[in-house]
Amino acid sequence: MFENIATGFELFFTLGNILAITAGVCLGVVVGAIPGLTATMAVALALPFTFNLDPVTGILLLVGVYKGGVFGGSITAILIRAPGTPAAACTVLDGYPLAQKGQAGKALNMALYASCIADFLSNLSLIFFASLIAGLALAFGPPEYFWLICFSLTVVISISGSSLTKGLISGLLGLLTSTIGLDLVYGTQRFTYGNFNLMGGVSYIPLLIGLFALPEVIDFYVRKVAPFTVKAADRSRVTLAEFKGSLLSIVRGSFIGVIIGTIPGAGATAAAFLSYGEARRTAKSPETFGKGNVEGVAASEAGNNGVAGATLIPLLALGIPGDVVTAVILGAFMLQGLTPGPLMFQDNITIIYAIFIGIMLSSIVLLGSGKLAIRYFARIADIPRHILLPIVLMFCVFGSYAVQSQMFDVGVMLAFGVLGFIMMKINMAAAPFLMGFILGPLFEDNLRRSFLISEDILIFFRSPICWIFITITIFSLVVGIRRELRATRAKRDAIRASSAS
Amino acid sequence: MSETITQTKARKGRRREILFAALTLAASVLFGLFVIPGGVVTPASVKHLPLSPAFLPYLLTAAIGIFALIHLLEAIFAPHIPAEEEAGALDAHPKWKSRVLMLVALLLVYLLLPDQLGMLVTSMVVTIALLAMGGERRPVILIGVGISVPLLVYLFFTQVAQVPMPLGFFEDWM
Numbered sequence: 183m184f185e186n187i188a189t190g191f192e193l194f195f196t197l198g199n200i201l202a203i204t205a206g207v208c209l210g211v212v213v214g215a216i217p218g219l220t221a222t223m224a225v226a227l228a229l230p231f232t233f234n235l236d237p238v239t240g241i242l243l244l245v246g247v248y249k250g251g252v253f254g255g256s257i258t259a260i261l262i263r264a265p266g267t268p269a270a271a272c273t274v275l276d277g278y279p280l281a282q283k284g285q286a287g288k289a290l291n292m293a294l295y296a297s298c299i300a301d302f303l304s305n306l307s308l309i310f311f312a313s314l315i316a317g318l319a320l321a322f323g324p325p326e327y328f329w330l331i332c333f334s335l336t337v338v339i340s341i342s343g344s345s346l347t348k349g350l351i352s353g354l355l356g357l358l359t360s361t362i363g364l365d366l367v368y369g370t371q372r373f374t375y376g377n378f379n380l381m382g383g384v385s386y387i388p389l390l391i392g393l394f395a396l397p398e399v400i401d402f403y404v405r406k407v408a409p410f411t412v413k414a415a416d417r418s419r420v421t422l423a424e425f426k427g428s429l430l431s432i433v434r435g436s437f438i439g440v441i442i443g444t445i446p447g448a449g450a451t452a453a454a455f456l457s458y459g460e461a462r463r464t465a466k467s468p469e470t471f472g473k474g475n476v477e478g479v480a481a482s483e484a485g486n487n488g489v490a491g492a493t494l495i496p497l498l499a500l501g502i503p504g505d506v507v508t509a510v511i512l513g514a515f516m517l518q519g520l521t522p523g524p525l526m527f528q529d530n531i532t533i534i535y536a537i538f539i540g541i542m543l544s545s546i547v548l549l550g551s552g553k554l555a556i557r558y559f560a561r562i563a564d565i566p567r568h569i570l571l572p573i574v575l576m577f578c579v580f581g582s583y584a585v586q587s588q589m590f591d592v593g594v595m596l597a598f599g600v601l602g603f604i605m606m607k608i609n610m611a612a613a614p615f616l617m618g619f620i621l622g623p624l625f626e627d628n629l630r631r632s633f634l635i636s637e638d639i640l641i642f643f644r645s646p647i648c649w650i651f652i653t654i655t656i657f658s659l660v661v662g663i664r665r666e667l668r669a670t671r672a673k674r675d676a677i678r679a680s681s682a683s
Numbered sequence: 684m685s686e687t688i689t690q691t692k693a694r695k696g697r698r699r700e701i702l703f704a705a706l707t708l709a710a711s712v713l714f715g716l717f718v719i720p721g722g723v724v725t726p727a728s729v730k731h732l733p734l735s736p737a738f739l740p741y742l743l744t745a746a747i748g749i750f751a752l753i754h755l756l757e758a759i760f761a762p763h764i765p766a767e768e769e770a771g772a773l774d775a776h777p778k779w780k781s782r783v784l785m786l787v788a789l790l791l792v793y794l795l796l797p798d799q800l801g802m803l804v805t806s807m808v809v810t811i812a813l814l815a816m817g818g819e820r821r822p823v824i825l826i827g828v829g830i831s832v833p834l835l836v837y838l839f840f841t842q843v844a845q846v847p848m849p850l851g852f853f854e855d856w857m
Contacts, residue, residue, distance in 0.1 A: 213844075227844060344764070347754040351707060351747055358743045365736035370724035372736055403786050403816060404779050568817025569824065572810045573832055579793050579806065580836055584846040589797060596790050608703055626739050633733050670764065677762045 190535025193238055202239045203540050206246020207547045211555045213247070214254020217264040217391050217574075217581045221251025222506045229510060237518035238533060242540040244511050245494070249544050252450065252490050253297040253552055256483055257559045260289045262574050264395035268386060269450035269486035271616050272458050274394055275341065276471060276478030283474050286560060288418040292428065292476050294552040295420065296483040300436035302545040304491030307440045309538050312499045319444045319496055324631035325642045329651030330445065331625045334452045336655055337459035338618065339662035343472060343611035346666045352610050356618025357625070359384055366623075367630055379590040383623070388582040388595035393616060395578050396599025397606045399571045420476065428480035431461040435481045439488015444496060449505060450489040451620050455613070457485025463661065469669060472611075491541065498522050498534065697763040704755035711748035715741060785816060801851030806833040 206228065213224035228247045232240030255267030260277035273293060280289035322330070335353070342349020362373045363383030374380040435457030442453035461481030462471040471478045494511075496502040501523030503509035515522050520530060527534060562570070582595035605612050632641050642648060723737040732738055776782055789809050797805045811829035819825055840846045 223844070345754070347750050347757065348703075351750050351754070354743050354747045354750070358740060358747070361740050361743075365724075367734060368726050368729075368736055370726060370736050371722075372724070372740070373718070373722040375722065400786060403776070403782050403813075405776055568819055569814065569828055571817070572813035573828075573836075575793075575813065576806050576810055576833060576836060580802070580840050580846075580848070583797075583802070583848065584840060584844065587847060589794065589849070592797075593794055596794060599790075608699070629739075630734055633731055637731060673764045674762050677764065 189532040190539055193532055193536035194539040196239075198236070198239050199242055199536075199540055200543070202235070202243040203246040203544050204547050204551070206243040206248075207250035207544060208551045208555075210247040210250020210252075211254040211257075211548075211551055212250075214251035215257040215266045215555070215559055217258055217266055217395060217577050220267045220387065221248050221255070221269075222510065223584075224248075224251045225507050225510045229514060232514050233517065237515075237520055238536045238540065240514055240518060241511065241537055242544075244514050245537070245541055246544055246547070248507050248511070249301060249487075249490050249548055250551065252487055253294065253301075253483075253548060254555070255486075256293040256297070256479075257290065257555060258562075259394075260293060260479070261286055261560065261562055262395065262570065263398050264574060264578065265390060268390050268620070269454055269489070270482075271390060271394060271451060272341075272454035272482035272485070272613065273479055275458065275482070275613055276473075276475050279472070279474035280476065280479065285418040285474070285476075287556070288420055288424075288476055289479050290556045290560060291420045292424070292479045293483045294549065294556060295425065296428070296432045296435070296480040297487040297552065298545050298549045299432050300439055300484040300487035301490055301548060302542070303433070303436040304440050304443065304488045305538075305541050305545060306491075307437075308491045308494050308498070308541065312495045320500070321645070321647060322445055323645075324628040324635060325644055326647045326651065327445075327624065328628040328632055328642065329648050329655060331621050331628060333651050333655040333658060334456055334621055335617070335625070336658040336662060337455045338614040339659070339666060340459035340462045340468075341455065341472070341611060341613040341617065342666070343613075344609055346663070346670070348608075348610045349614045352605065352612065353614035353618040356615035356620075357622040358618075359389075359615075360619045360622025361626065366627055367634070379588065384619075385582075385585055385591050385594055386620075387585045388591040389598045389619065390616065391578045391582055392595040392598030392600075393602040393605075393612050395574060396595065397602040397612075399575050399578075400599065400603045401606065402567060402571050424476050428477040431457070431477050431481040432484040434460060435484025436488040439485045439490075440492040442485075443489035443492025449620065450486040452617075453489045454482040454485040455617050457488070458482045459658075459662075463658075463665070468665065494541075498526070499524070501526075693763045697758055700758035700763065701755060704751050704758055707751035708748055708755060711744050711751060715744045715748070719744065782816065785812075789813060789816075797849040797851065799851050801853050802848040803833060803837045804851065804853075806837070 209228065210221060210224050213227070214221055224247045225244050228244055232243055235243065251267060252269060255265055255270030256273045256277065257266060259265040259270040259273040260281050263274055263278045265271045265274055277289040277293065280286065338349060338353035339346065342352070360383065362380055364370070364374070364381050365372055371381070435453075438457045438460065439450070439453045442449070442456065458471075458478060458481045461477055462468045465471065465475075465477065493505055493508050497508045497512060501512070501521060503512045512522060520526060520533065565573075578595055578599075579592055582591045583589065585591050602612050605615070635641060643652070719737055719740050723740060725735055725737050729735045789812055793805060793809055796808075800808070807830055810833055811825055814825050814829055837848060841848055
């Protein structure tokens with residue numbers, strides 16, 4: 183084993199590999215920070231550059247782009263409320279309010295620290311628990327997935343904002359929107375009305391951009407005065423006390439990310455929201471979440487970055503890509519003549535070790551390049567709002583168009599922008615809508631697939647994994663609803679007391 | 684005086700919540716009665732209810748209706764809790780109606796004109812118009828930002844990200 187590790191070190195420590203991982207992370211951060219250009223797109227763009235590279239160099243370039251892209255998404259989420267990547271949508275909840283308070287520096291730095299720690303822990307999990315976790319992931323069938331999604335949906339309670347009922351309605355509307363398109367089982371049309379563009383469902387990226395970024399633009403032009411100026415050059419930094427206070431959420435979020443990342447198809451966005459929900463549920467003052475709590479930024483970033491290393495677990499251990507990015511990376515492996523899976527651990531163990539070493543280094547590179555990116559990207563927020571917002575709108579349009587090269591997606595973005603603006607005005611949180619929209623297809627797909635398998639409701643209680651998720655779903659629902667009701671009752675008592683006096 | 688303002692705000696807030704809940708409830712009923720039957724094609728061969736393409740839309744619509752009803756009852760019988768955003772909200776712009784119309788027009792330009800004018804020219808036109816609408820009067824900024832930024836973004840998307848953008852009438856020239 184030690185001989186293999188030594189050979190792996192030898193294989194990794196070349197200038198080309200170090201340059202590849204550095205360039206990959208830097209490119210990923212830049213592309214990830216641009217709304218509409220996702221980490222997946224960045225990895226796909228970098229793929230042709232790997233054709234003439236060594237296997238290790240090529241793979242590390244792609245892994246670097248992926249990891250940089252996941253963090254990069256948080257920069258614009260915090261500064262201009264436009265998540266660069268879908269996974270960064272949760273970071274908006276507390277990152278943007280912090281920026282509004284003039285603490286963009288603090289939010290960005292906390293996002294970076296949480297990302298690096300989560301990435302590091304995720305990498306460690308990849309190295310030490312790859313085969314164990316991959317085996318666990320294989321035990322997941324449609325009923326187990328169904329309960330996992332049910333549990334994830336309970337997060338809606340934590341991100342409902344000022345009104346629980348409105349938050350739940352928002353989440354249900356998101357789920358309902360996700361049903362648009364061709365039916366997965368029968369292939370019949372649902373709410374498409376013959377429109378070819380809607381057959382595949384509502385596009386995810388335009389919806390995300392519209393829902394979060396566009397309302398700010400509309401709001402600016404409708405209000406009497408500019409609502410605020412984000413001060414990026416505020417020099418606010420994360421204090422040691424804040425870091426210590428958020429450390430538990432970071433570690434917990436990292437492991438949530440690892441578990442979700444290991445399960446194919448679950449995704450970084452769900453992990454970020456779950457981690458955020460857990461941080462809020464266990465916080466001493468949950469009412470501060472959503473209003474600029476730095477722990478909220480830490481939790482959501484830990485959740486989505488914890489996924490980054492873990493998605494490679496089913497890929498390397500079993501040869502199963504967990505999401506689109508790892509599918510592209512799988513393609514890169516195959517182009518190099520390598521087939522990920524159990525056999526690769528026997529035949530090409532030195533390459534595996536070299537990749538592991540490179541992946542570990544990527545966390546350190548991410549810290550350096552992230553610091554640099556924060557310094558330069560943060561200047562975006564110094565731009566006066568009346569100049570910045572037309573540019574944001576332009577990015578929204580270009581980013582939405584770039585997804586499928588069709589103007590229909592621009593229309594989707596504008597429509598959901600208007601919806602987001604209306605939701606903003608009626609104090610209805612947009613995050614539950616997004617959560618419902620993301621998890622909707624997985625929820626329905628696994629519900630119906632379970633029924634197709636057995637045509638008996640007992641299939642939903644068939645394994646210990648099902649029971650574990652049923653228990654934590656009920657627990658999460660009861661605790662979440664009780665807490666929200668208590669908070670509402672306390673507010674009402676305060677109002678009654680003030681009106682009585 | 685401030686007591687009166689608070690009470691007026693609370694009354695307005697309560698009325699707004701009742702209106703929201705009533706509209707949502709009405710929308711869910713209409714959705715269940717007309718939109719789902721008209722918009723979802725259900726094959727005759729469906730054996731079990733959960734396998735029907737209309738099952739989840741009906742379930743979700745019913746849930747929305749129930750929560751809207753709860754919200755309605757809450758808004759009628761419980762004291763109104765002002766949201767933070769509501770309490771600290773800034774007034775609308777004095778000319779907000781004309782500004783909304785202008786913004787809608789510019790968003791429609793972004794949606795409808797790229798196929799004719801090309802994405803680059805459209806984004807330049809809209810950016811300059813929005814800069815002017817935001818209060819920018821310096822020609823250097825209006826023209827400089829309005830032309831250079833869309834050009835740079837356009838070049839990034841087309842040359843670096845390799846995303847083909849609509850060229851409009853330039854397509855014939857190139």
